[in-house]
Amino acid sequence: MKDSFVRTNKEVSEIYDRHVNRVYRVCVLYMKNQHDTEDMVQNTFIRLMRDNTKFESFEHEKAWLIRTATNLCKDFFKSFWRKTVDIDYANEVAHNEEFYIDDTIKMVMKLPSKYKTALYMYYYEGYSTVEISKILDKNLSTIKGYLHKGRKLLKVEMEGDLR
Numbered sequence: 001m002k003d004s005f006v007r008t009n010k011e012v013s014e015i016y017d018r019h020v021n022r023v024y025r026v027c028v029l030y031m032k033n034q035h036d037t038e039d040m041v042q043n044t045f046i047r048l049m050r051d052n053t054k055f056e057s058f059e060h061e062k063a064w065l066i067r068t069a070t071n072l073c074k075d076f077f078k079s080f081w082r083k084t085v086d087i088d089y090a091n092e093v094a095h096n097e098e099f100y101i102d103d104t105i106k107m108v109m110k111l112p113s114k115y116k117t118a119l120y121m122y123y124y125e126g127y128s129t130v131e132i133s134k135i136l137d138k139n140l141s142t143i144k145g146y147l148h149k150g151r152k153l154l155k156v157e158m159e160g161d162l163r
Helices: 009-030 034-050 058-079 087-093 103-109 113-124 129-136 140-159
Strands: none
Touching: 009 034, 009 058, 009 113, 034 058, 058 113, 058 129, 103 113, 103 140, 113 129, 113 140, 129 140
16 A cells, blocks of 8 residues: 655645644653653654645644644553553653643643643643633533533542541
8 A cells, every 4th residue: 555645845844844842742641751752743743744634724733733642642552561651751752842840730640641732732732621622522511511611520630638
């Protein structure tokens, strides 16, 4: 089977330049090491090269890349038993852009994937619940539930279990 690319090198290069750091940050949150992270970033842009989606805006382009990267990382874990990366590692390997890691993001990254992804997209990427629901192809109520449960888990972690 011959690879068929539907985007020009110039178009892919421009999109890559705009979003590689963001895609890298998303992937490093899931992957255990730098090599797997780089593979997932590469796979995301290979998927872009083969995809014929016409982006309506910068936000649409950004959302497509985040969703694709997230899905590729999740698929990776379906076939391998791996743990998420130690969050300190994300700062060590971040590309060209400061990725400040505080205690809160460390706690967020320890959450189960569905809560971690929703909270990260909402608080760190600035997406609304409606946008997250579209990007992750989940019901709005599901995303609101993930955010509610994720916040609740964070609160317990931050304050200690008061029971």
